[in-house]
Amino acid sequence: MAGTTTGTDDGPPHRDTRPRSWLGGRIGSVEILAALLVLIVVLRGPLADLLAMPALATWTTVFVSVMMQAVPFLVFGVLLSALIAVFVPRSFWARALPKHPVLAVPVASAAGVVLPGCECGAVPIAGSLIRRGVTPAAALAFLLAAPAINPIVLTATAVAFPNNPEMVLARAVASLLVAMLMGWLWLRLGRADWIRLPRRPDLDGLPRGEAFWSAVRHDVVHAGGFLVVGAMAAATINVVVPARWLQTLADQPVLSILALAGLAVLLSICSEADAFVAASLSQFSLTARLAFLVVGPMVDLKLVAMQAGIFGRRFAARFAPATFTVAVAVAVVTGMVLL
Template sequence: MPAPDVSAGVTEPPDAAGPRRRLGDRVGSVEVLAALLVLLIIFRDPLAGQLSSPRLQTWTTVFVSVMVQAVPFLVFGVLLSAAIAVFVPRSFWARALPRHPALAVPVASAAGVVLPGCECGAVPIAGSLIRRGVTPAAALAFLLAAPAINPIVLAATAVAFPNNPEMVLARGVASLIVAMVMGWLWLRLGRADWIRLPRRPELDSGSRGLAFWAAVRHDVTHAGGFLVLGAMAAATINVLVPERWLQTLADNPVLSVLALAVLAVLLSICSEADAFVAASLSQFSLTSRLVFLVVGPMVDLKLVSMQTGVFGRRFASRFAPATFVVAVVVAVGVGAVLL
C-alpha cells in the first residue's frame, strides 16, 4: 500500500526564494545614510557656507530646541502608552471611569493632574486609552488636559510669573474648562468614523514583553516622524515672521489676543517651557499671554501633525480648529475674571 501523500492540500508559498532576493535587493536605511555621508563629504565646502547664514542658524536653533524639549516627554508618553495598551486590562477602565460618558469626561480631565508630561506624550496615551475601551470623549479630554494642568507645567508657570501668581490658577482653570467642553462637544457632535486608529498587530503578540517593546518601537517611529515635521514647520515660521510685527499687534487688545493664539500654534513649544516664552512677551497683556498658554498645549503644529498620524486626517481637521476657538474664548473669559 503506497504511503499517503502528505503534501496533498498544502499550498507552497509562491516563489519563496524570489521575495527573499527582492528584499535583499532593496535599498535600506544603511545605504541611504552612507549615500548622504558621501554627499556631505563631497559638498562640505558649499554646505559650510550655507550653514553660516544667521537665518539658517536661527532655524537650526529653534528646530533643535523644540526637539530637545519634546523628545523626553514623547518617550515618557510612548512608554506609558505601551504599558496601557499591553498590561492594563480593559476591565480596569470600566471600574476607574464613570459609566456615563458625560461624567467620564471631567474625571478623565482631572486625571491629567497626576500624569506629568507634555502634548507629545499625551497623544499616544489617548490612542491607547481608546483602544482599551475608554470612550473617545474622555480620552480626548485627557489629551487636552494632561499637558496643561499637570504639576510640572503649573510649577513652571509659577516660576515664570513670580509677580503674578494668579496666572497659575487662571491657566489651570481655563485649561480644565476647555478640556471638559471639548469632551462634551465630542459626545454631542463627534462621530466614531472620524477617528481612524492605525492597525496595531504587534499588540496581539502572545508575549506581553514582546508586545510592549514592539508597541514602543512603533510609537516612537510613528509619532516621532510627525514631531520632526512639526518642529521643522515651527522653526520655519520663527525665521519668517518679523519680530517688529509683535509690538504693533500688542497695542491692539483684540489683535494681541489673536496674535498670541496664532503664535502659540506656530511656535509649537512644549508646555513645560512655554510659560517662560509667555513671560518674555512683556509687551502683551496678561490675558493675551494666558491665551498663549492655554492654546499652545492643545493646538500647535507638531500636535496637529501627531494627531493626524495617530487619529487620522479627518479627525485632526475638525478637532484642532474647534479646540482653537474654544480655547481662545475660554481663556479670554477666565482672564477677564481672574487677571
C-alpha cells in the same frame, strides 16, 4: 525569484516594486541617514561658510536651544506613556470611572494627570476606552486633558517660563475646563454614529516587551518629527519675520491671540515641547501664548489626522472646529483672570 517577484499559491507571482538599496535590502531610515552624513562630510566647507552667516547662526542657535530643552521631556513622556499603554489593563479605566456620564466627564478629565504622554498616545488610548465601554464623552474629555495637564507637560511649562510660574496654573486650569466642556457638549450634541470604533492592531497580540518598544518607536518618530518641524518654524519666525512685524501683531490683543492659536494648529508640536516654542515667542502677551499652549495639544494638524483615522472623518470635521473655538475662548478668559 527572491528579490524579483513575490506571490502565493492562490495566484500568479507579481513584481516587487518596493525600493531596494544597493545592498539588496529595502531603503530605510538607516540608509537615508548614512547618505545625509556622507553629504555633510562632502559639503562641510560650504556648510561651514553658511553657518558663519549671522542670520543662519541666529537660526541655528534658536533651533538648538529649543531642541535641547524639549527633547528630554519628549523622551521621558514617551517612555512613561508606553509603559501605561502596555502594562496598565485597558479595563482598569472602565472600572475607575463613575457610571453616570455627567460625572464620568470631570473624573476622566482629571485622570489625564496620570498619563505622562503626548496627544499621539492619548488618541489610541481614548479609542481603547470607547471599545471597553467607556462613554465617548468621558473618553474624549480624557483625550483632550491628558496631553495638557500631565506632570511632564506642566513641569516643562514651569521650566520654559521660569519668571512666570502663573503660566503653569493657567495652562492646567484652562485645559481642564476645555476638556470638561467638550465632554459635556458631546453628551448634549454628540451622536454615536459619528464615531467609528477604533482598533490598534500594531500592539495587539505582541508580548509586552515588544509592544512597549513598538509604542516607544512609534511615538518618538511621530512626536519627534513634529518637534523638529516646530523648532525649525520657531527659529525661522525669529530670523525671517522682521521684529517690527511681530511687534505690530503682538500689540493687537485679538489678532495676537488668534495668530498664535492658528500657529499652534499649523506647527503640530508635541505637548511636552510646545512650552519652549511658546516661550521663544516673547513678543506676544502671556494670554496669547496661553492660547497657543491650550489649543496645540487639543487641535493641530497631526491630531486632527489621527482623530480622522481612528474615529472617522465625520467625527473630526465636527469635533476639531468646536474644540478650537472653546479652547480659544477659555484661554482668553483664563488669561484675563490668572495672568
